[in-house]
Amino acid sequence: MGRDQIGELRRLEGQRVSFTLRDGSRIEGCELVSVGHGTVATAWLCHEGRDQFVELSHIIEFWDPRSPRRGRRAA
Numbered sequence: 001m002g003r004d005q006i007g008e009l010r011r012l013e014g015q016r017v018s019f020t021l022r023d024g025s026r027i028e029g030c031e032l033v034s035v036g037h038g039t040v041a042t043a044w045l046c047h048e049g050r051d052q053f054v055e056l057s058h059i060i061e062f063w064d065p066r067s068p069r070r071g072r073r074a075a
Contacts, residue, residue, distance in 0.1 A: 001056045009043065009062055010035045017045075020061040021054065029065045 001009075009017075009032070017032040030047035035056070042053045 001059060006035060006056065009059075012062070012064065016065055018063055018065045019043075019045075019054070019059055022058045022060055027052070027054070 012032050016029050018029055019027045027047055030045040033044040033046055036042050041056045045052045
């Protein structure tokens, strides 16, 4: 994930976001708590009441589930 995509993802912190991951799985409508800063290369998500940490390199696509426009390719 390049700097532009990370910056765009950071603008969604605190909002609901959906993801497609490199293994083909999806995480729908989770809260994006934080995107890694400094040397941290993970996104912190709250999904179904549980914290999850996803490597930024595993994120293929992300989008605001309320938006009619789908997906920002991350890879």
